[in-house]
Amino acid sequence: FCQMLLKGHNWSTRQSFHQLVQKKPSLLSLPSAVWNPTARGMFIQTQDTPNPNSLKFIPGREVLESRTMEFSTPAAAFCSPLARQLFRIEGVKSVFFGPDFITITKESEDLDWNLLKPDIYAAIMDFFASGLPVVTDEAPRTDTAASEEDDEVVLMIKELLDTRIR
CATH class of the missing domain: 3.30.1370.70 (Scaffold protein Nfu/NifU, N-terminal domain)
Structure with missing residues (x-):
């Protein structure tokens, strides 16, 4: 961005960098790598x-x-x-x-x-x-085994179910 801003600047005018930055380029003039409104390529x-x-x-x-x-x-x-x-x-x-x-x-x-x-x-x-499928063949979990997705409270509840109820 700074290179774009400085490109073509006439340094003989002794303009400060602050003054130069105040001349903000339009977002539309930025290259698509910097600003790309269609990056995801989907219109919902x-x-x-x-x-x-x-x-x-x-x-x-x-x-x-x-x-x-x-x-x-x-x-x-x-x-x-x-x-x-x-x-x-x-x-x-x-x-x-x-x-x-x-x-x-x-x-x-x-x-x-x-x-x-x-x-x-x-x-x-x-x-x-x-790229994941919308629906998988995954079956619902019916066990109380610990899972990576479980937070601390869920893990405690599962442990109580296994030790006190079953």
Whole structure:
């Protein structure tokens, strides 16, 4: 950036660097490596639904081939890395996948979609950029074995289940 700013500058004018920096170039004149609004290469459209607490996100690519899936709780999303990511967003109540769309239902009318949408957009874009499958063959965990995903409280609960209840 500094090289771009200094390039072509006439040093004989004895202009200070501070004065030079104040002549800020437009973001549009920066090279794409510095500022690239389409870096993720995905345009997600939204569509209202009859339910004001639900919003349809259309990523412009296939979500599920020819079926639908609904995840009403984070636990139900065991087989979908995308649904698990979406449930990590505070305020997401349920996730529904269609062939070419994702419908998110928020927890209450008090939550503003304008606050939720940026996180949802980011989760969807990051997921599709990762190349992971939307749905896996993973089975739900029914054991109480420790997992890398477990925090300290969950580990303590699992230990209590194993030692005191079983």
